[in-house]
Amino acid sequence: MSLEPAMAAMVTALSHRGPDADGQLRQRNCLLGHTRLQIIDPVGGVQPMEEPTDRLAITFNGEIYNHRDIARELRSEGVSLRTTSDTEALLLAYRQWGEDCLQKLNGQFAFAIWDQAEQSLFAARDRMGEKPLFYALAANGQLIIASEIKAIVASGLIQPEVDPDAIAAYLHLNYVPADRTIYSNVHVLPAAHQLRWRDGQLTVSRYWDFELSTVSMDEQEAVQEVQRLIAQAVERQMVADTEVGAFLSGGLDSSTIVGLMTPHSERRIKTFAVGFGDLINELPYARDVAQTYQTEHHELQMSIDVAEMLQVMAQVYDQPFGDSSNIPTYLISQFARRHCKVVLSGDGGDELFGGYSWYRHLMLRQGVGDSLGQQVLYKAMAELSMSGNKRTWRARATAVKANRKGLDLWQDHLQRLGAGTGIDPLLNRPGSSGLSWAANHRPVDDVRGIDRAVDFDLRCYLPGDIFTKVDRAAMAHGLETRAPLMDVDLVQFVLRLPRSLRFQTTQSLKPLLRQSCQHLWPSSIVGRDKQGFGAPIRSWLQQPAVSQQFAAVCSSTSALSTYLPGLQSQRESLSRHPQLCWNLLCLGLWLERIASAATIKKVAA
Template identity: 35%
Template sequence: MCGISGIFDTRERRPVDEALLSRMNQSLHHRGPDDGGLHCEPGVGLAHRRLSIIDLSGGHQPLFNEDHTVVVVYNGEIYNFQDLARELTDSGHVFRTHSDTEVIVHAWEEWGDRCVERFRGMFAFALWDRNRETLFLARDRLGIKPLHYALLPDGHLLFGSEIKALLVDDSLSREMDPRAVEDYFAYGYIPDPRSIFKSVRKLPPGHMLTLKRGQRCLPEPREYWDVSFRSNGVRDADEAAGQLIERLREAVRIRLVAEVPLGAFLSGGVDSSAVVAMMAGLSDRPVNTCSISFGDPAFNESAFAEQVARRYATDHYVDAVDPDDFDLIERLAGIYDEPYADSSAMPTYRVCELARKRVTVCLSGDGGDESFAGYRRYRWHLYEEQLRGPIPQWFRGPVFGLLGALYPKADWAPKVLRAKSTLQALALDSLEGYCESVSILGSQVRKDLFSPRLERELQGYRAVEVIRHHAERAPEHPLSRVQYLDMKTYLAGDILTKVDRASMAHGLEVRVPILDHMFLDWVSGLSPDLKLSGREGKWIFKKALEPHLGRETLYRPKMGFAVPLASWFRGPLRERVRQLLLGASLMDTGFFDEKRVRWILDQHQSGMRDFSPAIWSLMMFAAFHKRTLA
């Protein structure tokens, strides 16, 4: 893995501020501690930090073609680079290294911007073609690797793997985007292409951006790939299971190429266990695996990880993590550069820290829930859709809306008695209902929390518009539809962002075989009833893995990577959270109603309500603001 950054003069060929470019590059040192490089010419500056994985002695970046007219800085891995190099060599291109980076410059020469369609892997890169006076930016299909950019008033474009590289330039506006604030408190992250700053954009997954010097305005990114959900023609469950294993094994196999120590995360869940099982079958040496354990059995999966490790005789390493890891809270704000409220970022950070002690590359099981319909919310969404179908909206809206308003909010009661959110969801249309189900704070909670000033600045905007935008291209089947929506939002904005920042903070490369785009496209084409069968999510995935993993691994209840927030905020963090949320830094933003924030704290700390998601979201927003803007 690596970190990239750069400066492009969209208007003229003014000299690049090399000192600024160097500082931008240094801000990403953690992403590439092994090497660094700069290239400057009139109007263009490219910078790179390298974590050496392949061709350790070569592959220095920025990397040029033969006559130095094309140069690239790149973050990622292209797993089919050897096949592409042979094809390009046959077409007359001359290679000087054995790195996947050099494939990019020759592929650009041969195929232009369609080169990205030939790459199989994870990547974000910036390529400068002097002859065409063109800067080309691209991001991989699923958004495993990040890329941010901003156009300054003077016509200079900044870009970087992380927002912190752009913030090095003091002339970049720090004004926050009210819509990003609304999105954050709905989803817990800020979906692309928006960022917390009005001035900064994220290049969406599967998109490219072509900039030519002299353009009067910044062009819109263009999409080059989307998951299809077209039927692959496989209906028989046994045939599907057999093909699934072969395709997964191949996706894992191509990710085992490395000239540095390689291993895998092993949580004990289905997805990471599946990846380890495939790795073990492809290697004649024990697989390096690692996991972390918690003191609280409700959050501890380490015993299940041990079972898989024993079955495959892996070289397994477990480390106990302090369940009260409070010191990490402040550090997370500096890692993510914008508000980010997934509390599993804390154990993810620690497991990456553990893995880096033994390996430089780790395979993970991320993407399994989105690909195979593993989230419980998918099942509940289908139940709700079955009820919505026969009842017209004109009746559902007022009737279920009234019932939801009257039903008490009983966080303290058994789950079977907590019907308020279900009744409220049934009053909404399908997309609004799904938005509420994935929101960490519901629309009414956000409305009560926000100040009149923020409500005015939102001008009626609501976070559901993110989902409505993607739904225009989503499949018709209700299960495939919400899987698609999650792939376009939650997967890139939350899951992959979390893993990228946590791993790169330690100079660790994480590879994600379940999100191989060829494998994912095939999986998307399986019939929905093979993914969610009755109450069993990931049905075909689990059936295919039965010869490889025990039933206790495949069919036990899902646990997740959680931390005990509710008890933290009533106990050891009680006073700290009150000081942070009611302090000047957060309230000076003018975005929040102080009385409501105080009421949320009082209700939670008295035990009357569980407002831990709201408190955590506010804490991470406050930590971001204090570190970045205060």
């Protein structure tokens, strides 16, 4: 059976990720393909790439930021390099050190290397899950791997089967968890994992892990080291043979990145900010940062055709995806790509430095007791206080209530995330809460306190939501995003610091980042907390075109009703849960799109 047509279809399906060039390489029992976005060594970095003996060949997505250091080390051991590309440095590093080369890599990557002599394939994904990698087994035992699920489906070598458990997890979280896909027969290689295929046997194993709160350190020493590591990360990630710009929201993370980029560029940095009408408008803050650093600032005020964009998102993401900020992320990426191929972003800063509002509740839980008297007192204070303090006292009462229930901070965290209640009746699965997916993400007992929530956010939310959102939205336009705050040296250092340095109940969120980097920020943003691209889901759902879409996907004859037996009986109560409605709409549109291509396992009522 010829596999060339299957490979050609896969390459075409990924042409948006690499619009500059594409190629295929045929070897005995292996066919490699690649679509290229030319960033480093446009001439020498052509892929798929073979090493001089033709034993090894690679297809690689991403960037190895320390490839020059790796090249120097290889030369010191007598290895000759023909190019300046990070692809060759990675390929020869594997030839020289085998799978141990992964410990030397600083970058975002997903790659596969075929060993012609051993007739084996080795693949790996970066530590934090910035770059995606999926795989599946065909009926005849063939291994299929790709950067996006659409390429695996395009091969025609599998019949994708929708996984009921994955859809239940999606409805709870707003995204498919990072350790699975929406299909039972298409798999994700998790972050910091490697894969080996030989003689029809597949093994997957973890090659790296982070540590939480394992070292003690003086606050001033920690601040100085964070300053050094962030500056080093930004300098590393500006390496490219094309211009590097930056997303600039005017938040703490992106402002830090832009402030540190300026000394390393001979030209004015191009920065990009977009206002989205009825969304939160951060343009004034971004403008302040741009003026401070004299960037070449590009901003755009944009209205959104929500109904049209929902259809586009169903195609871009390959899976149901309920984080509504994917729409503005897609549009700002489209805007930036008109000016450059690479942008730095502040992604990962909230997970690393504790920037999400949901951490406030968990910090409160660690600062209050669990007595009924406390709970009653805080409730009374909420009733008696002026409006400005009501929220504070109510939050304390809620924290005491959670302590009285004895909720594990990880369990409490999960209950407060995502779409909330109203999901189980839709599933109509007797004896099941639809939470079977959650057990895979429970932290080990050695992880304590608020770190139990951080552990989940780093392992599931960051790769499953944030990096999925950004990678697909940006690469849909052939735009590479880089996240300096996910530099491995910085990540390892910060996460090992005591919780007391990363979270301080008496201060604003991100205390360590504020102490380390506020000298880089204009005064207008020093006191800011996270805003982000939070979309007005409730008002979007009320738009006539979107309302019509929702009615269509929830009809009794829809694919969504086929999957969710309890949908019709719950229709009237759905309006109380706008995020759940949004998740259902995204799921329904996605199911309609793939209905002819995938097998949908109907769950018995």
